Amino acid sequence: MxxxxxxxxxxxxxxxxxxxxxxxxxxxxxxxxxxxxxxxxxxxxxxxxxxxxxxxxxxxxxxxxxxxxxxxxxxxxxxxxxxxxxxxxxxxxxxxxxxxxxxxxxxxxxxxxxxxxxxxxxxxxxxxxxxxxxxxxxxxxxxxxxxxxxxxxxxFNHPGFVRPMADAVLAALAELPEAVREGAHLAFTTHSIPTAAADASGPAEGHGDGGAYVAQHLDVARTIAEAVREETGREHPWRLVYQSRSGAPHIPWLEPDICDHLEASHAAGVPAVVMVPIGFVSDHMEVKYDLDTEAAAKAAELGLPVARAATVGxxxxxxxxxxxxxxxxxxxxRGEHPERCALGALGPSHDLCPVGCCPARAPRPAAAGADSPYA
CATH class of the missing domain: 3.40.50.1400 (Rossmann fold)
Incomplete structure (x- = not known):
């Protein structure tokens, strides 16, 4: 042994x-x-x-x-x-x-x-x-x-990452006034990226129409929404939305933006929104400013009750x-075959990024992948 x-x-x-x-x-x-x-x-x-x-x-x-x-x-x-x-x-x-x-x-x-x-x-x-x-x-x-x-x-779909976020949604729902809690919508947020970058994310065979980036976030959002439904007995409508866009206005980026989504939700009569930053590991600046400051101000302007779920941290x-x-x-x-934990429909991700995975605009050496010069 x-x-x-x-x-x-x-x-x-x-x-x-x-x-x-x-x-x-x-x-x-x-x-x-x-x-x-x-x-x-x-x-x-x-x-x-x-x-x-x-x-x-x-x-x-x-x-x-x-x-x-x-x-x-x-x-x-x-x-x-x-x-x-x-x-x-x-x-x-x-x-x-x-x-x-x-x-x-x-x-x-x-x-x-x-x-x-x-x-x-x-x-x-x-x-x-x-x-x-x-x-x-x-x-x-x-x-x-x-x-x-x-x-x-x-x-992204490991139970130790997903389950704390599901609990954070439940805690955020509890922060809302009781009168609007049951009808609250869930806005799952992540960093917007250019649509071309999203389409080319993940292994090459999955490129196109949001690529792995959008598919993975949708799978996590769906898994969390189902966990919340099982816990509360209520179906909370949800949508994947984006934040923190920083690129030139003529380049298409993933939409809708969280502030635009809050406006549309309010116009549609949604009673409250829980913002769930599933795209971020911790409450860093893009969470503290773009959600807690900017999006919260937009919600206050609209008179729309909002709560923000915590990140995993x-x-x-x-x-x-x-x-x-x-x-x-x-x-x-070591050549063994361990259990690979994953929730949702996508299963565990690859260990080694394959050639053509998330390509850059201009080729550059990258370590820790199938194309690494440092194998």
């Missing part, structure tokens, strides 16, 4: 996130990192940064990642999983390259990556993989032998799901 740990062959977990400013002086430099190569003037970035300045120039995402790190380490320790957890960001400290350099210096050779994005899309998956490839190339250029890096499968069930995903992938790498 083998005495290797259940997480072998992996010897580290990397929490990979977007990053965010932690003070007013960080806002414009952070936005310069995010928009590098697009030629956006600094004055325009100052205008965009007003969302952050409303919150003291601090994005909540870094503290939320610290909380998730704590939850993961606690979960691992309580279950005897002796796997160190590191944290690196794409756009702010701790930077991904610095974290991978630390991982290499610590002698770690096989790393699993948990990205704080649960769904398939270029910006939610492949771009993270491109950033990993860039960081690994930087280490090689320094003469550092980089670790091998893999990525956990998409976890550092829920212990999500931390447990991550541990399960780590052990699942480790067992698969």
């Amino acid at each position: 083998s005495d290797q740990p259940a997480h072998a062959p992996y010897d580290a977990l990397l929490l990979l996130s977007f990053g965010g400013p932690e003070g007013p002086d960080d806002v414009v430099p952070f936005l310069e990192n995010v928009t590098r190569g697009r030629g956006i003037p600094r004055e325009r970035l100052k205008e965009v940064g007003q969302h952050y300045f409303l919150f003291g120039g601090v994005s909540p995402i870094n503290d939320q990642n610290r909380a998730l790190l704590g939850a993961l380490r606690k979960e691992f320790a309580e279950h005897g999983t002796d796997l160190p957890v590191y944290w690196g960001n794409r756009n702010w400290a701790p930077y991904l390259t610095d974290t991978l350099r630390e991982i290499a210096a610590d002698g770690r050779r096989r790393v699993l990556t948990l990205a704080t994005s649960a769904y398939a899309s270029y910006s939610g998956c492949r771009q993270y993989r491109e950033n990993l490839a860039d960081a690994l190339a930087a280490l090689e250029a320094e003469g550092v032998t980089p670790p091998r890096v893999d990525k956990l499968r998409h976890y 550092a829920d212990p069930r999500f931390a447990a799901a991550v541990r399960e995903l780590v052990l699942e992938r480790a067992a698969t790498e």
Whole structure:
């Protein structure tokens, strides 16, 4: 009987996130990192940064990642999983390259990556993989032998991600006035992306008409709505809507926008709406501003009662799901056939992103996929 740990062959977990400013002086430099190569003037970035300045120039995402790190380490320790957890960001400290350099210096050779994005899309998956490839190339250029890096499968339909959101919907419904609670509609929200990017999301055989991005969100929304119906005995009408559009107006993006949906719902006589941000792991800026500030203001203007469901964040069930995903992938790498948990109709996602999955406009190397130069 083998005495290797259940997480072998992996010897580290990397929490990979977007990053965010932690003070007013960080806002414009952070936005310069995010928009590098697009030629956006600094004055325009100052205008965009007003969302952050409303919150003291601090994005909540870094503290939320610290909380998730704590939850993961606690979960691992309580279950005897002796796997160190590191944290690196794409756009702010701790930077991904610095974290991978630390991982290499610590002698770690096989790393699993948990990205704080649960769904398939270029910006939610492949771009993270491109950033990993860039960081690994930087280490090689320094003469550092980089670790091998893999990525956990998409976890959008894992029970540890879905069930906390279903409970959050029930809690949000309870916040509404009793007179409008029973007739409340559910608005499942996620980040809008260009329709062309949505159509090309996921494996190539599924491209077209929203691709994997829309299909995965619809499946999660349907699963949560059914869980709420089973718990309450009431059928709450629902729709998938979008938020946080940031592109040029002439480029088609996924619609309807949450504020437009609130207006249409009010005009149709809907008594109340629960906003459910299923596209986001934590209550970061796009939730705190675009929903809690902008959409809430629109609802108040309309006189439409709204409540907002919490995101998963550092829920212990999500931390447990991550541990399960780590052990699942480790067992698969060892040639075993572990149970792969998933709710809804789509089943568990792939471990290895295939060639042509969520392609970029211009080809770039991407790690942790079938086309990785760092296999």
